[in-house]
Amino acid sequence: MHNEIIFEITESVDGGFEAKALGHSIYTQCDNYDDLADILRDAVKCHFDDDTMPSLIRMYFVKNEVIAV
Numbered sequence: 107m108h109n110e111i112i113f114e115i116t117e118s119v120d121g122g123f124e125a126k127a128l129g130h131s132i133y134t135q136c137d138n139y140d141d142l143a144d145i146l147r148d149a150v151k152c153h154f155d156d157d158t159m160p161s162l163i164r165m166y167f168v169k170n171e172v173i174a175v
Contacts, residue, residue, distance in 0.1 A: 110162035113146055125149075125165075152172070 113125040113132075115136050120139040125146060132153050143166065153175040 109160045110164050111150060111160040114168055115142070115165050115167045127153075128166075158163045 111130065111132075112128045113127050114128060115123055118124045118135060122135060123139065123142055124135045125142070126133050126135070127149075130153065132149050134149045136142050136146050142165070143163075146165070150160065150163060
């Protein structure tokens with residue numbers, strides 16, 4: 107069984123993306139989508155020891171849009 111960590115990804119108001127791990131105190135951000143996976147891997151490697159490191163990272167994208175009625 108693979109253990110995984112889930113990141114909630116939102117678009118930043120300043121541009122780029124913000125990522126928050128669900129259930130862990132990990133928060134990071136990046137300027138573009140192409141860098142997102144590398145930034146998340148680095149954040150996870152800094153937070154966990156080798157014996158507790160999750161084997162998968164799941165990215166859950168949240169998009170907040172407002173429309174007029």
